Amino acid sequence: MQKTRGVREWVDFLSQVELPVLRQTSRELATLQVDEDALSARNVAHVIKVDPLMSIKLLRYLQGHKHRAQEHEVVEIEQALIMLGLNTFYSKVSAQPLVDTLLAGHKEALVCLLHVVQRSRRASEYAMDWAVYLRDLHFEEVRMAAMLHDIAELLLWCFAPAEMFKIHRMQQQDKSLRSHAVQQQILGFEIIELQIALTQKWQLPKLLLTLLQSEDAGITEPRVRNIALAVNLARHSSHGWNDAALPDDYQEIAALLNIQPERVLNMLGLGAKKIALNV
Numbered sequence: 001m002q003k004t005r006g007v008r009e010w011v012d013f014l015s016q017v018e019l020p021v022l023r024q025t026s027r028e029l030a031t032l033q034v035d036e037d038a039l040s041a042r043n044v045a046h047v048i049k050v051d052p053l054m055s056i057k058l059l060r061y062l063q064g065h066k067h068r069a070q071e072h073e074v075v076e077i078e079q080a081l082i083m084l085g086l087n088t089f090y091s092k093v094s095a096q097p098l099v100d101t102l103l104a105g106h107k108e109a110l111v112c113l114l115h116v117v118q119r120s121r122r123a124s125e126y127a128m129d130w131a132v133y134l135r136d137l138h139f140e141e142v143r144m145a146a147m148l149h150d151i152a153e154l155l156l157w158c159f160a161p162a163e164m165f166k167i168h169r170m171q172q173q174d175k176s177l178r179s180h181a182v183q184q185q186i187l188g189f190e191i192i193e194l195q196i197a198l199t200q201k202w203q204l205p206k207l208l209l210t211l212l213q214s215e216d217a218g219i220t221e222p223r224v225r226n227i228a229l230a231v232n233l234a235r236h237s238s239h240g241w242n243d244a245a246l247p248d249d250y251q252e253i254a255a256l257l258n259i260q261p262e263r264v265l266n267m268l269g270l271g272a273k274k275i276a277l278n279v
Helices: 007-016 023-033 041-048 052-064 077-084 086-092 107-133 139-147 151-159 161-173 179-187 191-201 206-214 222-236 246-257 261-267
Strands: none
Touching: 007 151, 007 191, 023 041, 041 052, 041 077, 041 086, 052 077, 052 107, 052 139, 052 151, 077 086, 107 139, 107 151, 107 161, 107 222, 107 246, 139 206, 139 222, 151 161, 151 191, 161 179, 179 191, 191 206, 206 222, 222 246, 246 261
């Protein structure tokens, strides 16, 4: 990573470079490609949609090659594949390079990246479950926005592993350090700045941009709040269910869904646990 590279330079770089994907994604896509009976937009989408890196790679390509007649944003992976066609997808959106190869000399960074991937998956599952509960017909857009919330962090783990691991180590050593301050110190900018810039450049879901731009000002729109709470829950529970912020998360989720906090615990499979709720 160049120390002088700012947000604009990172956006230019990430818009041109071949983005990496998870090894399992690459393997499963290759298996589907040679299986005529299983090859379909739905099955390919099922593989892609759990990999935030492959998802962003597909959406970035689609937005860069969209037809003039395309009026609506496309955020559903299956819809994107249907628009492109599977032949075009396989020939133009490569499931290479692998994250493992890119980070071969940074094993600690690879572990941290996979942790963020898992966190993103959990956030997307929470957001979709709550969207379905609230009868949101566009639950897939909500799911995708939650999945891509931390894509800038993932890409920095791929292309600036030393700097990202330094940030990680500093925060592990001093829990009182604010993430934004450490990121500014090491990277020269806050990761959310890069996330917003990429979301705008690559025309990612508008819900995601609204969320990112509203995080410091408070969020009131239900769909955006759904995503924010899902991201928070996934982050706070990523190292276990004893984080001090979780009781407040349960209260806020309960308010969103208009249910009791105890029911939130049951929905999360935590009903048998003794967890103090801040009531």
